[in-house]
Amino acid sequence: MKETVEQALRDILGNLPEGSRVERPRDPRHGDLSTNTAFILAKKEKRNPSLVAETLAEKLSENPAFEQVSPAGGFINFRFSKDFLISSFRKVLNEGEDYFKKDIGKGMKIQLEYVSANPTGPLHLGHGRGAVVGDALSRILSFLGYDVSREYYINDAGRQVYLLGTSVFYRYLELFGRKDLMERIRDTFEKEGYRGEYIKEIARLLSAIVGTKLADGSLEESHRLLMESDLPFEKNYLKSFKPKSGTPEELCSLFGLDFMMREIKRDLSDLGVEFDSWVSEREFHMKGEVEEVLRRLEEGAHTYESDGALWLKTQERGDDKDRVLKKSEGSFTYFASDIAYHLDKFNRGYEKVIDLWGSDHHGYIMRLRIALSMLGIPDDWLEVYLIQMVRLFKNGKEIKMSKRAGTFVPVREVMEEVGADAVRFIFLTRRSDTHLDFDINLVKEKSSDNxxxxxxxxxxxxxxxxxxxxxxxxxxxxxxxxxxxxxxxxxxxxxxxxxxxxxxxxxxxxxxxxxxxxxxxxxxxxxxxxxxxxxxxxxxxxxxxxxxxxxxxxxxxxxxxxxxxxxxxxxxxxxxx
RNA sequence: GUCCCCGUAGCUCAGCAGGAUAGAGCGCGAGAUUCCUAAUCUCGAGGUCGGAGGUUCGAAUCCUCCCGGGGACGCCA
Incomplete structure (x- = not known):
């Protein structure tokens, strides 16, 4: 509809002046659409806006799409003619949803990355929101002719995963009362471990298969038992375990990853959220892409060494301070692998990448952008949107969510109460960059008013x-x-x-x-x-x-x-x- | 301390690449069903758009400062 008005203006003016807009007037009595074009032209040519509007309106009124084109102050108001409405509506009837398509994407390869939650626990409501927004966005982009690829980046490397393994192992030992072995990891568990019920569930499943073998130190035997057992999920991580050099925590962590990935995929699929690819952070390390990216940054003289660590000079491009790429103890930071990952996306040929992140990552945007620009990637290639947090209320009280403390509400729980449709809809009744208060009682009790x-x-x-x-x-x-x-x-x-x-x-x-x-x-x-x-x-x-x-x-x-x-x-x- | 989000009706929020008399749902009050689904509809009350300046022909919308709420700022991920 706006297109019709814009075209009509172009037919007369050639081009639309900068800043000219076609909008829906607040008061429908003014017309179906209106434009400020006359204001813009008047300013440019130093003429009276109402006069410009009058002249323009007169010419426009010859267009058969409009029943009325009326100047009002400097505005020009348009009312569509009955014939135009009827013939347009007839197209809707004939073409169905295709009528609403417009190929603005023209096959542009665009990648959308969303959710990407750590596989160390079930998806909570905040993740659910990101999932729904990302999914809806991908549907809209595809509809308008973009070639969209939906990706989930699995942070399956690093300390959080180690903590997952430690937590599972701890709960496993607890089942057999092996206080002697628990002592070694008690401190880590109590300070940083995951406390959720699901950890115990994983530990119980583990113990049902390996018995006390893992506690007894038979790594090889435990691994064999797990590989041979009939698990309700794929053993993608388990099969990479090397008993000779591995530790029990590591085995627990791989087992936990396989378990969690099954849960996450099931939650997403029940929410109606699909992905085209799942990319593992581990594989980047394996493929040496992180080393590669560090080498390129070093070549560009964007790095330096200090205190035994490798730093990226982000400060000189506007960051608060420089950031570490490689820690003094030799491992890479999450930042380093994230740069590598985004470079990989670039090399895969996406013309644009859209990331939806949790709002807690906001400090990250700038440094990632800086790193990408150092690698020569254009600024507008990456778009990052933050999904603001969901605050959960139950019985009038806010429930603070923390995965480690185990006080979070899984999206599954809410989905089972009110249905995926309602969850999706509610997440999309707010702009995604504003906080959302999700009142469980309200949604449960009044689901018919939803x-x-x-x-x-x-x-x-x-x-x-x-x-x-x-x-x-x-x-x-x-x-x-x-x-x-x-x-x-x-x-x-x-x-x-x-x-x-x-x-x-x-x-x-x-x-x-x-x-x-x-x-x-x-x-x-x-x-x-x-x-x-x-x-x-x-x-x-x-x-x-x-x-x-x-x-x-x-x-x-x-x-x-x-x-x-x-x-x-x-x-x-x-x-x- | 630096940065991000928010402040609009009793409640939850739209509107914000500036535009005409500021909207919706819920809640509250009053009504509507011989008939295609009452999970619906109609009418009403309810606002100095957090505050103060500024830019502009025009500000809820842009800028500055202030107040209030939430969050982020690690050789964590």
């Missing part, structure tokens, strides 16, 4: 009308719609609904450009509201024949928009409720 049902109900209602029509007239409503006379839709409510449906196209574009999937959710609530209102005041079946046909057509268009919107945010569109 806006997701409101929108789904609108879809189901339309489906119901179509079923009823078929039943009463034994005719396919789709056939009837093909020949419907849309000019019968003349009430303000009806033309308003047609416009709303058509505006979905603009909405998707805006959501895509701003990486703001929540706009789709708000659109859906708005459209559903207008529909419910209309439905309550107008009969479809039972009205006079040609009017009924036209109204069926109207409903079909609305259903197309609702179904597409729901699809883009990954929420189901039920036929009945």
């Amino acid at each position: 806006p997701v049902f409101y929108v789904q109900y609108a879809h189901a209602r339309i489906a119901g009308v179509f079923r009823e029509f078929k039943k009463r007239f034994s005719e396919d409503p789709e056939e009837v719609i093909k020949n419907a006379d849309l000019s019968r839709l003349s009430s303000e409510a009806e033309t308003g609904l047609m416009k709303k449906v058509l505006f979905l196209k603009d909405e998707i574009l805006t959501a895509c450009r701003g990486r703001d999937p929540h706009l789709i959710t708000f659109y859906l609530i708005d459209l559903a509201g207008s529909f419910h209102n209309y439905y309550n005041h107008n009969r479809i079946i039972g009205s006079e024949q040609s009017l009924m046909e036209a109204r069926l057509a109207l409903l079909k268009g609305i259903r197309t928009a609702l179904a597409l919107g729901l699809k883009l945010i990954g929420v189901s569109a039920p036929e009945r409720m």
